[in-house]
Amino acid sequence: MHPAISVIFFTVISGAGFGFIALLGLGWAMPNSALAAFLISLLAGGLCVIGLLSSLFHLGHPERFWRAFSQWRSSWLSREGVLSVLTLTLFAIYALIWMATGERIGVLGFIIAVLSIITIYATSMIYASLKTVPSWHNVLTSICYVAFGLASGIVLAATFGTASYVLGMSVSVLAGLALVAAWGLKLLWWRRADGVGFSDTGSDTGTATGLGHLGKVKLFEKPHSGENYLTKEMMHQIGRKHAKKLRAISVGLGLIVPFIFAALAFVTGAYGPFMFLAFLSMLAGLFAERWLFFAEAKHAVSLYY
Amino acid sequence: MTMLPQTTQKKLGLVIDLDICVGCHACAVNCKEWNTGGYGAALSDTEPYGDSPTGAWLNRIHTYEVTPEDAPASIVHFPKSCLHCDDAPCVTVCPTGASYKRSEDGIVLVDEDMCIGCGLCAWSCPYGAREMDPTENVMKKCTLCVDRIYNENLEEADRVPACVKTCPASARHFGDFADPNSDVSKMVADRGGMNLMPEMETSPVNKYLPPRPKTRPESTGCGSASAASSVVADKGVLGWLDRALTSLDKLG
Numbered sequence: 001m002h003p004a005i006s007v008i009f010f011t012v013i014s015g016a017g018f019g020f021i022a023l024l025g026l027g028w029a030m031p032n033s034a035l036a037a038f039l040i041s042l043l044a045g046g047l048c049v050i051g052l053l054s055s056l057f058h059l060g061h062p063e064r065f066w067r068a069f070s071q072w073r074s075s076w077l078s079r080e081g082v083l084s085v086l087t088l089t090l091f092a093i094y095a096l097i098w099m100a101t102g103e104r105i106g107v108l109g110f111i112i113a114v115l116s117i118i119t120i121y122a123t124s125m126i127y128a129s130l131k132t133v134p135s136w137h138n139v140l141t142s143i144c145y146v147a148f149g150l151a152s153g154i155v156l157a158a159t160f161g162t163a164s165y166v167l168g169m170s171v172s173v174l175a176g177l178a179l180v181a182a183w184g185l186k187l188l189w190w191r192r193a194d195g196v197g198f199s200d201t202g203s204d205t206g207t208a209t210g211l212g213h214l215g216k217v218k219l220f221e222k223p224h225s226g227e228n229y230l231t232k233e234m235m236h237q238i239g240r241k242h243a244k245k246l247r248a249i250s251v252g253l254g255l256i257v258p259f260i261f262a263a264l265a266f267v268t269g270a271y272g273p274f275m276f277l278a279f280l281s282m283l284a285g286l287f288a289e290r291w292l293f294f295a296e297a298k299h300a301v302s303l304y305y
Numbered sequence: 306m307t308m309l310p311q312t313t314q315k316k317l318g319l320v321i322d323l324d325i326c327v328g329c330h331a332c333a334v335n336c337k338e339w340n341t342g343g344y345g346a347a348l349s350d351t352e353p354y355g356d357s358p359t360g361a362w363l364n365r366i367h368t369y370e371v372t373p374e375d376a377p378a379s380i381v382h383f384p385k386s387c388l389h390c391d392d393a394p395c396v397t398v399c400p401t402g403a404s405y406k407r408s409e410d411g412i413v414l415v416d417e418d419m420c421i422g423c424g425l426c427a428w429s430c431p432y433g434a435r436e437m438d439p440t441e442n443v444m445k446k447c448t449l450c451v452d453r454i455y456n457e458n459l460e461e462a463d464r465v466p467a468c469v470k471t472c473p474a475s476a477r478h479f480g481d482f483a484d485p486n487s488d489v490s491k492m493v494a495d496r497g498g499m500n501l502m503p504e505m506e507t508s509p510v511n512k513y514l515p516p517r518p519k520t521r522p523e524s525t526g527c528g529s530a531s532a533a534s535s536v537v538a539d540k541g542v543l544g545w546l547d548r549a550l551t552s553l554d555k556l557g
Contacts, residue, residue, distance in 0.1 A: 077400040131431070
């Protein structure tokens with residue numbers, strides 16, 4: 001599939017934003033001045049909003065975006081939009097109360113945390129619900145999206161939080177574990193994606209044309225001599241050429257470098273700067289990972305070409 | 306409204322006869338011609354006379370080579386357009402309600418004024434039936450010529466989709482699949498009409514008629530030396546020549 005920068009940016013940045021919101025909602029200790037509450041909430045909400053705005057650039061008619069809130073009964077894209085707005089609205093109320101009173105309402109925070117995770121899940125389902133792209137059409141896709149969102153959120157929470165220990169372990173250890181867990185799940189995703197082909201449905205050019213019962217079916221001539229929307233959108237080739245290198249780059253920047261920064265944070269106790277560097281590197285790694293998510297994906301329509 | 310209707314009163318669609326199609330592309334040309342001036346935005350082309358022309362088409366004709374295990378390959382021309390599926394995934398993924406299936410006749414349409422151009426419907430379609438218009442940035446697809454088939458300004462004989470009307474070989478037929486006595490339903494029953502990629506569970510309305518079985522010569526060796534020597538002409542001048550030349554072998 002064609003890897004659109006706007007969509008890559010949207011899924012990575014919004015995922016991190018909602019992951020961060022989830023951890024704030026769960027009560028991760030933060031500095032409690034009104035200014036800190038404002039800046040931290042602005043960062044968390046801002047990441048989500050920037051990501052969502054970026055996704056508008058993918059649209060042919062961004063000015064009609066509001067129509068996308070209407071079909072939540074059937075469309076995961078619509079559900080994602082509705083859940084984002086709902087979660088961010090509740091988070092804005094939560095943040096205002098936090099700024100005004102210095103208190104964070106536990107129950108509201110918990111609801112926001114749950115909604116954040118459901119929102120990331122809805123983002124993943126835009127892709128995982130497509131039967132036409134077998135490498136996406138699996139529960140592992142959703143698990144990876146949520147895991148990367150939460151891992152980004154934990155790294156951010158460790159950057160700005162005041163707690164040195166969460167769940168009985170150093171926050172940098174927790175962040176390191178979250179990174180390892182998320183990328184471990186991604187490795188499982190890659191292993192499945194590499195092997196799946198069209199085996200889930202058994203589709204091939206024979207079933208696509210219905211001519212398989214007659215013999216071996218091979219494309220003899222394309223409909224047109226040039227490229228078309230389908231070949232450009234669904235049959236992206238360049239990504240696959242460099243897939244191995246890009247996977248190494250994504251694991252290096254997304255896991256190994258942030259892990260080293262987390263270790264440095266643990267050793268030096270300077271959580272803020274090192275965990276922030278870990279976050280920046282992780283984003284770069286996730287951009288590569290998400291680019292591959294699209295570029296490597298094979299669409300059923302390629303069976304006709 | 307992107308929920309699919311439970312049932313549709315009619316199931317209008319096409320039968321495409323792969324035995325008859327000669328691959329002339331006339332259906333695609335007439336489709337483009339009619340639909341660039343009909344329903345919705347014009348079907349635009351970018352660089353139509355340039356180095357790499359591209360554009361939106363609602364119908365494209367592929368050509369396949371089919372090679373049986375025990376016979377030479379044959380060529381099958383394969384027109385492909387929207388199949389107006391009963392369980393159309395392109396409808397349910399649409400976030401805006403622009404993409405919908407009509408409960409009265411089952412035609413799948415896009416309300417272009419509501420389309421945000423996200424492209425998700427094209428991603429959900431296994432058949433590549435939808436294409437984004439490069440100029441208008443809205444999703445285009447086969448309308449089954451909804452502006453022809455009910456058009457009382459046209460002669461009754463012309464109230465069929467443009468591709469059906471123009472096909473010089475009569476490889477395309479239009480009708481109601483909900484009516485078991487319609488011509489299209491009978492054709493499908495007689496000829497074993499098939500669904501494309503049934504495993505995608507889209508329940509397409511359009512059906513394809515497979516090529517009829519080829520008659521095969523008794524000798525299947527197709528041109529090899531052993532096959533040639535077993536051919537015998539036993540009548541007339543050719544028979545005499547065959548016998549005379551065969552007898553030369555004995556001299557050698």
